[in-house]
Amino acid sequence: MNTLQEVKRRGRPPTRRILTPAENKGMQQEVKDNKQMMTETATTYQPFKSLPIQESKIKRIEKTLKEGQQDSLNEYDKNELEKEKRELKEWLQKHMVPKTHIGLQPQKGGVQDNEFRKAASFMSNNEMSGEFQLKAERYKYVCRELGHNEDSNLENIRPETL
16 A cells, blocks of 8 residues: 555556545445345256356446545644645645636627637646646545545536636
8 A cells, every 4th residue: 555655756656546436336235236146046047057156246336436435644644735735636626727717708799808808718738737637636636535526527627606
């Protein structure tokens, strides 16, 4: 397992992915459905060749579920992650187009809107950059590791105005 210090030292995102609540729910439902299918198949169509295939599929999904859960953090690591989350949030907000500029139209009455052009240029130079994408990925990972799944959506941290 990668510790927080190892991840910072290597300077790259963690290799392990923490699952979102929706992914957890979907995988648990898939395991439940496969187990139900195996039960129905075993009672109705004995012997059945795909039962071992179903069992291996269930084991693979359960392994992914286990690996995708957040770790239990000690206080030091938790405080470090909280600090990193705040720093990343501030950086991301500085490089995001505000909510007031999201719904702008390219033209108003046949005339090009300068605010739209500025917002589009700002977004292409900042939000679409590789650096922004890496920091956004790290921010989402930190939020999921801390259990703050609602914060991992970047639209929730988008600034209101400039």
